[in-house]
Amino acid sequence: MSVDTQPHEDGKAELIEYDIDDEPPLQEAIPLGIQHLLAMFLSTVALPLVIAGAIGLSPGETAFIVQMALLVAGLATIVQVYSIGPIGARLPIVMGTSAIFVAPLIDIGNAFGLAAIFGAVIVAAPVEIVIGYFYDDLRRFFPPLVTGVVVMLVGLTLIPTAIDYSAGGPGAETYGNLENLALAGLVFAAAIGFNQYFDGLLSISSVLIAVVIGYIVAIPLGLLDLSGVAEAGWVAVPMPLEFGVEFHPSAILIAAFAYVVTSMETIGDVEGTTGTVGRQATNDEMRGALYADGFMSMFAGLFNAFPNTSFSQNVGLIGFTGVASKLVVGICGVFLVVLGLIPKVAEVVAAMPNPVLGGAAVVLFGMIFSIGLRIVANRVDLNRRNLTIVAVSVVLGVGVEVRPDAIVQFPEDVQVLLGSGLLVGGVTALVLNAILPGDGRTRQGPTQVEETERSG
Structure with a gap:
């Protein structure tokens, strides 16, 4: 266990319960790994469900794709944490289905079918590998x-998702009911309370404890539905190219552009992860993370899953708990693999009510x-x-998310691209930083405030 209360190079003191290479005892590491699983499970399951529903897949096809998403997420997480040669950052980074690809893949699926989605995912994945290879030149x-x-x-762009699920889930008949909001509020308050008012395992497992409390409270409220558990099978066998594969140039181009955006997200997540322990990421860590994104997304396409990338909410969880141990995230990867092979277990977790996950998401997305x-x-x-670059990038990025009608006059494919706040804001920051005089340089020393804090 590593507890660091000394100022780092940037002058910022940080409390770290477990550093990246620390290994907590298993009685702590296992529940902490489950906590990471719960933090990303909703997105990992929900995103394939959204895509499958939008392109009209059958319930059987949808269930199979969700299981493959869990399996690939687990394998990709293990590769990212422990690496295979240069593939993997060797950092506590949880991997899962990328939200960046949801709208583009729906467009591809509706235009060309499911096989074209997997073809585009596989063929365009090397874009991210190339970005990783030339990272020294591109950094x-x-x-x-x-x-x-x-x-x-x-x-910021994940906040609407957190609020939607806190209110009961998008499209729910009970959306906004006081019952839903109260349950989400209970989970939120429990997460904050255990994190701030307790020490040790109770503090660093605060989100897991809050979710368990919410799960239990949901039972007498009638918000817990376990009917899907009885209907689910015991074993899901991975089958490569179960739905075939097709290649369409326009589909590949759309997917390639999404990989560029996802690279920026991964770079930010790696910086966020190492930032929790008070240092910057090395070039090898950046390259390894991007390689893992690219290669494991290609693997995902082969095994009927959608592109994988680093999960930002888990970066938020690391910052919230102060636990940056690779072992903890590796355990999360193992659980994901198990869930990907045993549908009944996944159904139990998936039955968790939306307000419970929403309450936890408010904390985690805010931490991002x-x-x-x-x-x-x-x-x-x-x-x-x-400051100008930050202001313009954030305003434009959030603006297209909250006012999508502003771009309805653009062609449909362009609307898909311009409707992504992460894409618009990220590209704006990238372009302005490249063309405006000066540079986005790192501070060379502590500010006057930091110097005062250090001397005090």
Whole structure:
């Protein structure tokens, strides 16, 4: 166990319960790994469900794709944590289905079918591998100013999802019921309370404890439905190219562009992860993370799953709990593999009511924004030029998310691209940083406030 209360190079003191290479005892590591699983499970299951529903897959096809999403997420997480040669960052990064690809893959599926989706996923994946290979040359385009803005936008654009699920889930008949909001509020309050008012395992497992409390309280409220458990099978066998594969140039182009955006998200997540332990990511860690994204997304396409990327909510969980141990995240990967092979177990977890997950998501998604804000505040000279880039990028990124009708006059394919706040805001930060005079340089020393805190 590593408890660091000394100021780091950026002048910021940080409390870390377990550092990256620390190994908590299994009685702590296992529940902490489950906590990571619960933090990302909703997205890992919901995103394939959204895509499958939008392109009209049958219930059997949908269930199979969800199981493969869990299996591939687990394998990709293990590769990212422990690496295979240069593939993997060797950092506590949880992998799962990328939200960036949801709208593009729906468009591809509706235009060309499911086989074309997997063809585009496989063929376009090397884009991210190439970005990783040339990261030394490209890294100047991704300074802390740009990556910090991307991390902030990830958190900001996830906020509507957290609120929707807190209210009962998108499209739910009971959306906004006081019962839903009260349950979400209970989970939120429990997570904050255990994290701030308790020490040791009770503090670092605060989100898991809050979710369990919410799960139990949901039973007498009639919000827990376990009917799917009896209907689910015991074993799901992975079958490569179960739905075939097709290749269409326009589909590949759309997917390739999405991989570029996902690279920016991964770069931001790696910076956020290492930022929790008070240091910047190395070039090898960045390259390994991008390689893992690319190769494991290609693997996902072969095994009937959608592209995988780093999960930002788990970066938020690391910052919230102070637990950055690779062992904990590796355990999460193992659980994902198990869930991908045993549908009944997955159904039990999937039965968790939306308000319970929403209450936890409010905390975690907010922490993602806070981590991005810390990257910018601690590592960037906040002069007029850099503040302008942050302001314009965030306003445009959030603006297209909350006012999508503003771009309805564009062609449909362009609307898909411009409707992504992460894409619009991230590209804006990237372009402005490249063309405006000066640079998004890292601060060379502590600010006057930090110097005062250090001397005090």
